[in-house]
Amino acid sequence: MTSSAATADATSDPAPRESSRPAFWDERYRAYPDLFSAAPNAIVAAEADRLPDGAEVLEVAAGEGRNARFLAERGHPVTALDFAPAGLDALQQTAAEENLPITRVCADILTWTPDRRWDAIVVTFLQLLPEERPRLFDRLRHLLRPGGLLIGVFFRPDHHTDAYADVGPPVADRMLSPAEIRQYLPAAGLHRCGPVDRHLDEGRIAGLCALAVVVYEAVDA
Numbered sequence: 001m002t003s004s005a006a007t008a009d010a011t012s013d014p015a016p017r018e019s020s021r022p023a024f025w026d027e028r029y030r031a032y033p034d035l036f037s038a039a040p041n042a043i044v045a046a047e048a049d050r051l052p053d054g055a056e057v058l059e060v061a062a063g064e065g066r067n068a069r070f071l072a073e074r075g076h077p078v079t080a081l082d083f084a085p086a087g088l089d090a091l092q093q094t095a096a097e098e099n100l101p102i103t104r105v106c107a108d109i110l111t112w113t114p115d116r117r118w119d120a121i122v123v124t125f126l127q128l129l130p131e132e133r134p135r136l137f138d139r140l141r142h143l144l145r146p147g148g149l150l151i152g153v154f155f156r157p158d159h160h161t162d163a164y165a166d167v168g169p170p171v172a173d174r175m176l177s178p179a180e181i182r183q184y185l186p187a188a189g190l191h192r193c194g195p196v197d198r199h200l201d202e203g204r205i206a207g208l209c210a211l212a213v214v215v216y217e218a219v220d221a
C-alpha cells in the first residue's frame with residue numbers, strides 16, 4: 001500500500017476530537033463488520049454513468065471501498081484513499097480476490113500532495129470540521145484534471161432534526177449544506193448541487209437521510 005508522511009499517526013495528531021483521528025475509524029471498522037454495505041452509495045451508483053469509459057477515479061475517504069469496488073468493476077482504475085488503515089485492509093482482501101484495478105493510499109486528504117491528477121473524484125460521507133472544509137475542497141479541485149468530475153455526497157445539517165434517521169455524525173458541524181458547497185466550487189462547473197432526502201440502506205446508514213449532493217466539472221483546473 002502506498003503511504004505518505006501524512007498517514008495515520010494518532011500520536012502526532014493534535015485533533016481535539018476522537019473522530020478526527022484514524023484510530024477512531026480503525027476501531028469502528030474492526031468492531032462493526034456491517035458499518036457500511038458492500039453495495040455502493042445509491043447516489044454514486046446513479047451518477048456513475050456520467051463517467052467516461054476507463055476514467056481514472058480517486059475515491060477520497062474510501063473506508064472499506066464499497067464505491068471503489070463498484071467503479072473498478074465497471075472498468076475504472078481506482079485510487080482509494082483513506083487515513084484509516086483498517087478499512088483499506090478490508091478493501092485489499094476483496095479487491096485482490098476479485099482482481100480489481102484498485103490502488104490503496106493511506107493518507108490524510110488535507111495534507112496529501114500527489115504529483116498527478118484524476119479524471120474523477122468520488123467522496124461519500126466524509127465528515128470534516130468547518131475549519132477543515134475550505135482546504136478539503138481546495139485539494140479536491142487541485143486533484144481533478146480539466147473537465148474532470150467530482151461526485152460528492154454528504155449529510156447536510158437538517159439531518160440533525162427529528163425528521164431523519166438517527167445515524168451519521170452526532171454533531172451537526174460535520175455536515176455540509178449545498179450553500180456551503182457552493183462557496184467552494186465555481187458556479188460554472190456545477191451540474192448539480194442541492195438537497196436530497198433519501199431512504200438509504202447502506203449498513204449502519206439506514207433510514208431517511210438529509211443529504212447534500214454535488215456533481216461538479218472542473219472548469220478552471
Ligand SMILES: C[S@@+](CC[C@H](N)C(=O)[O-])C[C@H]1O[C@@H](n2cnc3c(N)ncnc32)[C@H](O)[C@@H]1O
Pocket residue numbers: 020022025036041060061062063064065066067081082083084087107108109110123124125126127
Ligand atoms: C463515514 S466514513 C465513510 C466511508 C466511505 N466513504 C463510505 O461511504 O463507505 C468516513 C471515512 O472518512 C475517513 N476520513 C476522515 N477524515 C479523513 C481525512 N482527513 N483523510 C482521509 N480520510 C479521512 C475515515 O477514516 C472514514 O473511513
